[in-house]
Amino acid sequence: MRRTPFALRNVPLILCAGFLALPVPALLASWLPVGPGSAQAGAILREMAATVLPGYLWTTLWLGLLVALGTALVGSATAVAVSMFDFPGRRSFEWLLLLPLAMPAYVTAYAYTDFLQFSGPLQTGLRDALGLQGRLLPEVRSLGGAVWVFVSTLYPYVYLLARTALGAHAAQPMEAARLLGAALPRRIRTVALPLARPAVAAGVALVLMETLADFGVASYFGMQTVSTGIYKAWLSMDNRLAAAQLATLLLAVVLALLHVERRAQERMRFASGSHRAAQAQPLALHGAQRWAAWVVCALPVVMGFVAPVACMLRPLAADWSVLPWERFLHWAWNSLRLSGITALLAVAIALALALALRRRPDAVTRGVLQLAGMGYAVPGTVIVVGLLLPVGWLQAALPQWGLGALVTTTALGIVWAYLVRFSAVALQSIQSGYARIPLSLDDSARLLGSSGYALLARVHWPLLKRSSAAAALLVFVDAMKELPATMVLRPFDSDTLAVVAYQLARDERLGEAALPSLALVAVGLAPVLLLSRALRSR
Structure with missing residues (x-):
């Protein structure tokens, strides 16, 4: 039978990679001194560099x-406490410390602002109780407040990786250090923490990528970051090329952090590949030490999840009638519709790419998968600029096609941006599912006459259902919480829960913002609970 030529065989994969990786070459092309507005963009960028x-x-x-x-300190301290010590509630804290992952950072910012601002209930109550006037607490909308919000919501990245490293790799070295007479503080400082250093570095790199990609917290707190600068250059200065050049700077930093995270992950795999260490037995604490460990674990949970949820529940308990219940259903339907379509398409793309890699693990296929997985590290503002820039060029060159109307302010544009951003999440889950399917099953199926997509439907799919469901859930939740891409590309009168929560909070209607914010938190709890269940079963 005649085989398909190499070039034709890889055309669908290359087109798929181009579809998902379009923002990166578009941003790089913005630096070329060609095209309309390039001179003006350079002048604006020089002016911005000077101001x-x-x-x-x-x-x-x-x-x-x-x-x-902050995240390195909190994540490492909680990981050490849970992995190496036994104290009241340790088993519960193993999964409770993951709950802040369900909180979008901008939702936590709204909750703390409503409670801690000058006219909030805390300062008002303190002024009435103490008979004082003026501001009694520092301004929450500041750099310090933003650091507090990000540390409270993002430390689980460091905690999760450090806990895994300590639980799997620290038992034998710690026991050897104890036999050599090292005290417990020294064993932690010189043995446990150095073993967890690659995990902490990987977690901190993920935290920095999330921090740099943030738009909601920085914009709401009025902070002048690179992410908000991209948004201003696009909408306020009305210069796409200047925004694209700023986005390229942010993309370069994010890719450098991604490289650091991958190197740290490789070091973790290298450290754990020689043997399987015994599970570390936690040391029972007594007296004040056990309660100190309890406080170390309880404080991040309270600050990152319990307190923000309580702050958002307060206006709901005070007066349910002021909440926009009728419009809430409309916002929820828009969010569910867009996120559901994205989840289904992302899983389909991930299945096709993973199957192609399994059938032909050559350099081209691996390169395509790396390009397709690059989008998750790219901030939402960068993706929007990278998508709309080539669309604008094509619209200017071919106005009769109406390409701008197809992508901007349409559901198609939002789903495209979501796929670029979150297809990597589905691809990683599907690939982990394929890793558990032996290649001998494929050989047996081919001998029985099944190949290609028949092999996927009859053999792989029944074994990939759980991985596909997990992939769809993760993409669905991430798409529900995506803010900057949705704000720019959403159709008129098609606000989502994330956009509405941001707009209501920006307009100081924090009580009304509680309802959509709590809905986002409730959706975000699903993957967190699944993750904690998987860790407990392991």
Whole structure:
């Protein structure tokens, strides 16, 4: 039988990679001195470099540095406490410490602002009780407040990876150090923490990517970061090329962080590949030490989940009639519709790409999968600029086609941006499912006459149902919480829960913002509970 030529065989894969990786070459093309507006874009960028760009970079640098230090400290401390010590509630804290993952950072920012601001219930109550006037607490809408919000919501990335590293790899070295006479503090400082260093580095890299990609917290707190600068250059200055060049700077930093995270993950795999260490037995604490460990674990849970949820429940308990119940159903339907379509398409694309890699694990296929998986590390604002820039070029060159109307302010544009951003999540889950299917099953199926997509339907799909369901759930939840891409590309009168929560909070209608914010938290709880269940079963 005549085989399909190599080039034709890889055309669908290359087209798929181009569909998902379009923002990156579009942003790189913005630096070429060609095309309409390129000279003006360069002048605006030079003007920004002389005025606001240093402030953007300085604020972003300080924000990232402080968040990295805070999450490394909180995540490492909680991981050490849960993995190495036994105290009241330790088994519960193993999964409770994951709950802040369900909280979008901008939702936590709204909740704390409503409760801690000058006119909030806490400062009002303190002024009435103490007979004082003026501001009694620091301004929450500040760099310090943003660091507090990000550390409270993002530390689980460090906690999860560090806990896995300590639980799997620290038992034998810790026991050897104990036999050599090292005290417990020294064993933790010189043995446990160095073993967990690659895991902490990988977690901090993920935290920094999330921090740099954020738009909701920085915009709501009025902070001048690179992410908000991209948004302003696009909408306020009305210059797409200048916004694209700013986005390229942010993309370069994110890709560098992604490289650091992958190197750290490789070091973790190398450290654990030689043997399977015994599970570390936690040391029972007594007296004040056990309660100190309890406080170390309880405080992040309270600050990252319990307190924000309680702050959002307060206006609901005070007066249910002021809440926009009728419009809430419309917002929820828009969110569910867009997220559901994205989840289904992302799983379908991931199945096709994973099957292609399984059938032909050559360099081209692996390169295509790497390009398709790049989008998850790209911030939403960067994806929007990278998608709309080539669309604008094509619209200017071929106005009769109406390409701009197909992508901007349409559900098609939103789903496209979601797929670029979150297809990597589905691909990773599907690939992990394929790793558990032996290749001998494929050989047996081919001998019985099944090949190609018949092999996928008859053999692989029954074994990939759980992985596909997990992939769809993760993509669905991430799409529900996506803010910047939805704000720019949404059709008129088609607001989602994330956009409405941001707009109501921006208009100081924090009580009304509680309802859509709580809905996003409830949706985000599903993958967190599944993750905690998987960890407990393991």
